[in-house]
Amino acid sequence: MTGGEGGSAPSPALLLLVGGSVLAAASGVPGLFLGWRSAWGARIAVGMVVVGSLSGLAGGLLAIAGARGDVLFLAAPVPGMEMRFGVDVLTGIFVLPVFLVGGLGSIYGARYWSPREHPRNGRRLRLCYGLLVASLAWITLARDGIVFLVAWEVMALTNFFLITTEDEDPTVRGAGWLYLLYSHVTILGLFALFLLERQIGGDFAFRGVPADVPYALRTAIFVLALVTFGIKAGAMPLHSWLPAAHASAPSHVSALMSGVVIKMGIYGLVRTCGVLASPPLGWGISLLAIGSLSAFLGVVFALGQHDIKRLLAYHSIENIGIILLGLGVAMVGRSLGRPEWVMLGMAGCLLHVWNHALFKALLFFGAGSVVHATGTRDLERMGGLARGMPATATLFLVGSLAICGLPPFNGFVSELFVYLGLVRAGVTPGSAWAALPAPVLAATGALAVACFVKVLGVVFLGTARSSEAKAGHESPPSMLVPMAVLGVACAVLGVAPGLVAPALERAAEAWSGGLLPGQSLAALAPLRWVSIAALTLVVAVMALGAAVIPVCLRARRRQPSLPTWGCGYAASSPRVQYTASSFAQIITSRFAWALRTRTHTPLIEGFFPASSSFRSATGDSVLDRFLLPAARRLKGTATRARVYHQGDLQQYVLYIVAAVILLLLSNVRLEWVVTQLCGR
């Protein structure tokens, strides 16, 4: 370490964050020297990640509370270079979920992926998990392009190894390769992006791009950022890698990936949008369009799934859409000089980043517990699990309500900010178009309700559809406590959004570069009323519930084994229940054009038809209908170039000589050749 900028010591926030991340990065190393089945490797790893996370959380909180934007220089391994790390409010906002979900996921994973059950890949998993948490923190701390790229690549690679933890399964390997392919595209885009930024500022990464830079160059930077960070975030047409990857990883890794890793795309986009001066209106509009598309189609695709983790993964795409809507409102506000839209949009965007990290991690933990208990990810084989695992069911309900944006939980608050930004723009003369995403968001919310009623109802309610579901058992406390922490956080942010308002205000102010003099979130959004409404709702439900519950308990005692009214049909069985697919069918049939569900319908004929089965599968339309056919066609074209690849050494030497001569000639000016020839 060579010291802080201008000789001053680096701030405690930065030291805590760097220290915490180094501890997390090293957490898997001791386990490598211990035996495969040794429980101590896992214990040490969890301990180090947890301590590192606590340190990181403290650092993140300090960063939000009052970071001065100071920078720490570290000597790089390459001579003449240095690595720069720094903290500011945005770093704090994005680094908090890293350490919260990272630490809780590590605790959860200790039992979920215990060394006894998974001796073969447990060590690799823990090593990569710690490195992933650390690299996520480094991305938010990076203050120059090299550090950013290195951290980004560490994130991408550790993520790949985490996705392919169960690499004996070919579908897992396929998901991993697809992810790796998309990662390569992202890193290429990042190289281009940072080179462009260097052209302007003489420095890498997230320096200001002033308004006198040519419009075309600024637009190129914006579009590059939108595509590369959009891939990482999983925005709608660029999302194809996400569902398979999030479904294949172990659940606590899925929680980290879905809750935090994809947010790094949002982080990059927010940073880039922040440094681009005087954005034209079109950028904000394109963000609004992509956000609406992601939100709406994300939830539509989620409805078509019957793999619980794939379903949750598609909901990440939906929530990324909501986050992008917030960012879009803020960008439109900057273009049109409306500080109040900037404040509301940015507050909605950043708060939803937090909220989604909280409830999506909670839901993935819940899904992991269900998978752990039943051994299947297929919704159609579940049912009635609330009986065997009541605590998990309750916490999953909390996560479901929060992700649907329903009061009194946190999702409502951030969606309210986004709505307010959109509608404020909509009532302003001349910009009514800006409110058009609001009805789309409303439809998205209603579809999310449908989707989570489906998950909750099919997994936890009703009766068991298979013997695995019947045997479902409650998770141990070490898996329940992380979920409970997240559930409580969802409730606290939903009831008391005023707690985080100052942090959001500071972040929005820092992001907009001083465009927001004296704007206060509390003046724009009804924070106090949200608290009052949430508390009233809870108290009223509890009061009325208290009146009903004794009556119901008495009824249960008197007639403990009463069946459900079967409308006169006596021989009911669990098989007659609505399944996940049949429940969603009334909606998914409307979107057959997008979902392209493949069904296998049995032919039933004769008076005594043979037993048969119905199958349906909804793949990813972008991947199946566009990317794979395009890749096949490209491969076909490339085969034609094979005639030049005969494997003949002389031919290759000829190619090399020809290329060298061409390169030499390209450097030679024609006039010079002419004068040389004619002069003689």
Add this chain to the structure above:
Amino acid sequence: MSASLVSHLALLALLPPLLLGVITKTKAVLAGRRGPSVWQPYYDIHKLFRKEVALSATTTWIFVLAPVVGLVTALLAGLLVPLGPFEAPVAFAGDFVLFAYLLALGRFFTASAGLDTGSPFEGMGAARELGFSWLTEPALFFAFLALARLSGSLSLDGMLRASEGGAWLLRTAPLVLIAAGVLVVLLAECSRIPVDDPNTHLELTMIHEVMVLDHSGPLLGLVEYGAAAKLLVLEILLLHVIAPTAQVHGWPGLALFVVGLLAIAAGIGVIESVMARLRLLHVPTLLIAAVLSCGFAFLLLSR
């Protein structure tokens, strides 16, 4: 507590069953029958509250909580709307989002309770309820947006005053379109003909009624009462759009407003008498028409 607040709460608590009674009475009269008294729903709910509960062994606490949440959310949503000349007890920028999401919360629990019973019929009802609501929500939000543009306000209390003054003369087209859209939303959300027939006796064709098939006793009473409260709240919304209700001040204004609500209930009775139920597959078409109607109103106002 001011007198207007007390009257607001009292109307919210006491009026809902009367609307059901008026609808039933209208239908009976139009069918040439005498029909039950308009107070019958009060007797019914009272009777249900004194009965025992029969709980299926399949159900969990969500089944018990659902009627409670359904009623509480409808009543809380009722606090956000003004009553004729009296302003809403709670009004703040963005309360229309809370309004819509409270109703969505009620829907979440009602539908979950349907699945909680493990009965295919109730699953069917829940699927239909949610399968249609995703079209009523954007219609409602387009209506809110149009009203916000008309009134320049971001709270329901201000938005629902958009039809005051001479607005009906100046802005006839958008207001007609909004009213048509909100009427369809009301019919769909409250499970009336042409979307759902509350009097049908075949489980296969029902939506709301089949979803609450297993509720009994006080729980069923809460369900009925919550559904009626939702009807009241949405009727209040509609009445504000179609009539400048604040023109008559004070108590006479409130009385006139209640008469208006009863008139809308009678109107629903007329619709139920003269129309048949739509085929389930055609319901989304009607709802898309509502979205377009409200959306077009917004478009007209967006210049």
